[in-house]
Amino acid sequence: MVSQIDKHRAFVELHRRPGAFVIPNPWDAGSARILAALGFEALATTSAGFAFSAGRIDAATAISREALLDNARAIVEATDLPVSADLQNGFGAAPESCAETIRLAVEAGLVGGSIEDATEDAADPIFELELAAERVAAAVEAARGLPFVLTARAENYLHGRPDLDDTIRRLQAFEKAGADVLYAPGLRDLDAIRTVCSAVSRPVNVVMGLTGARFTVADLAEAGVKRISVGGSFARAALGALARAGREVLEEGTFTYADEAMSGQEAAAYMRDEPA
Template structure:
C-alpha cells in the first residue's frame, strides 16, 4: 500500500527520536532511489552533486535551479515509499523569503525533509553572516510549521576553508534555537570534532561519510552521538568510478571482463519494478 506524505513524515521523525543511529543514503535519480529501497534502507536523501554529475554539470551553488532540483527530488520521491529528505542547497536565494518559498515548494512535491545551508556562493565571503544565516533558518522553520517536514540546518565552514569549530558550533546552536529539527556541519575533520558538536547541541546531528578523509564506522559515529549518517554524492561517484574502470578496460585493453561484475539485467529489472519498490 502506498504511504501518504504524513505517514512518511511520521516514520522519518520516529527515526530521529528513537535513540538509534541510522544511515540515510543519497539517491540521485529514480533508478538509484529504487535500488537503495530494494537494498533495505529505511530513508533516503537526495544529492545535488550526484544529480549534477548525471546531467553533465558540476556541483556548485547556483549551478542548478530550484525547479531542476525539485523536479529531480520529485522523481526520487515518486520511485519509493520511503521518506525522502532533499539537499536544498542555499535555499535558492540569499533572502529569508527565498528559503521559505523553497521549503513550501519542497513540501508540495511530497518531500518530508530538506536542508538549508549557510554558504553564500560568494568566493570573497563564502559564508553568510550569523544574523542573516539565522534569519534564513527561521524563515524556513516558519514555512515548515504545521507541515510534515523536518528541517535540517547546515553550517558549511569546513567545506569553505573556514575550519573554525567554535563558530560552527555557535551557528548550529543558533539554528537549533531558531527551531531547526536536525543540525549538520559537513566536513568535520575528525571524530573528536564530531563528538564535540554532538555534545554541544540537543537536536539530532547528521554527519556525512564518503568525503575524503574520515573512515569512521556506523558504530564509531553512534558512540560519538550521531543520529543520522548521509553519504552525499559519494555513492554517485562510486557508480561513475565503476563505469570509468569498465570504459578504460575496453579502451586500453580491448577486453570486457568488467561484465563479470555487472549486475544481471534480470536482477536490476526486478529492482526497478513497481512491486519491488515497496
Template sequence: MTTHPDDPAGKRAQFRKLHDRIFVMPNVWDAGSARILAPMGFSALATTSAGYAYSAGLQDLARLITREAIIENARAIVAATDLPVSADLQNGFGPAPEDCAETIRQAIAIGLAGGSIEDVTEDAAAPVFEIGLAADRVRAAAEVAKGAGFVLTARADGLLWGQTELADIIARLQAYAEAGADVLFAPGLTDADAIRRVCASVDKPVNVLMGLSGAALRIDELAAAGARRISTGGSLMRAAMGELQRAAAAIRGQGDFSYAARAMPGAAIDALMSDRRGD
C-alpha cells in the same frame, strides 16, 4: 513501519521518529538509484545535489542548478519509493529568508519528508552568509516546515569552504537550532573527537556525512560520538562514476571487458524498476 505512498504526513512522522537513534540515510541521484537502494533495508533516502548535477553534466553549484530542476528530481525520487525522502535543497536558491521559505513550500508540496538548507553564498570572498542572516534564513524555513511536520535540517558548510575553527561552526549550529531547525549538519567533520564535540554542544540530532576522503568511521563509532543520522552525499554517485571510468579505461587501454562480471544483471535491474508498490 511502512506508509502508503500517498501519505506524506505519515512519512514525515516516520522520518522524524527515526532520529530517536542512529540510522543511515544514503543519498540517491535519480529514481533508478532510489529503486536500487530502497529494498536494501534502509529506513529513509536522501537526494544529492552533487549526484544530480554530475548526472546532468554540471558542477555542484547552486548558481548552476535551478530550484525547479532540484524539485523535479526530488519529485521523481519520492514517486519511486515508499520510504521517506529528505532533499538536498542547496542554499535555498536565493539569499533572502523568503527564498528559503519558498523552497520549503515547494518541497512540502511534492511530498518530501524533510530537506536541508545550506548557509553558503558561493561567493569566494565571503563564502558563507553572516550568522544573523543565516539564522533568519533558517527561521523562515522553519516557520513553513513546522506546520507540515517537515523535518528541516540546517547546514553549516564552512568546513567545506575553508573555515577551520570548529567553535565557529558550533556557534552557527546553535544559532540554527534556536531558529527552529530540527536536525543540524556540518559536512566536513572527519574525526570522532570533532563529531563528539559538535554533538555535545547542541540539543538537536546531528547528521554526519560519510564518504568524504579521510572520513572512514564506522556506524558504531559515529553512534558513540553522538551522531543520530549518517548520510553519504554524492559519494555513491562518485563511486558509480569511478567504476564507469575504470571500466572504460580497461576497454580503451587493454581491450578488457571483465567489468561485465561486476555489473548487475539486466533481469535484476528490471525487477527493481518494476513498480509494484501498489500490490
C-alpha cells in the same frame, strides 16, 4: 500508497529511536529503488549526484530549483520511503527565498530538507551568522504545521574555514531558530564530531564517503550522531565504476568490468518493484 503524513511520521521516529541510522543519497528514481530494496528506511537526495547526472557542477547557479525539485519528486514517487532533500542554500540569499523553497519542497512530496549557510561567492563563502540564522528561522516558519523535518547546515569545513568554535556557534544559533536537525559536513575527526553532538540538543547528521573519513556506523553512534548520510559518494562510486570500465576497454581492449556489473535481470527486478 503511503501518505506524506505517514512518511513524515516514520521519518520523525527514525530521529527519536536509540542509536544512529543511515540515510543514503540516490540521484535518480532507479538508484532510489535499488537502495529501498536493499533495506534502507529513508532516503535523501544529493544535489551533487543529480548535477553530475545532468552534466553540471554542484551549484545553485548551475542547477535550477525547479530542476532539483523535479528530480526530488521523481525519487519521492519511486518508493514508499520518506525522502529528504539537499536544497542547497535555499536558492537565494534572502530569508524569503529559503521559505519559498521549503514550501515548494513540501509540494513535491518531500518530508525533509536541508538549507546551507554557504553563499556560493568564493570571496565571501559563508553567510554572516545573523543572516544565516534568519534564513533558518524563515525556513522553520514556512515548515510550521507541515510534514517537514528541517535540517540546518553549517558549511565552514567545506569552504576552507575549519573553525570548530564558529561552526558550533552557528549550529547553536540554528537550533535556537528552530531547526529540527543540525549538520556540519566535513568534520575531520571523531573528537570534533563528539564535541558538536554534545554542544547541541537536536539530532546531528554527519556525512561519510568524503576523502579521509573512515568511521564506522558504530563509531559515529558512540560519538552521539543520530543520522548518517553519504552525500554524492554513492553517485561518485557509480561514476568511478563507469570510468574504470571505459578505461579498460580503451586501454586494454578487454571487458572484465562486466564480471562485477549488476546483471540485467537483477536491475530489471528492482525497477519492476512498484511502490505499494
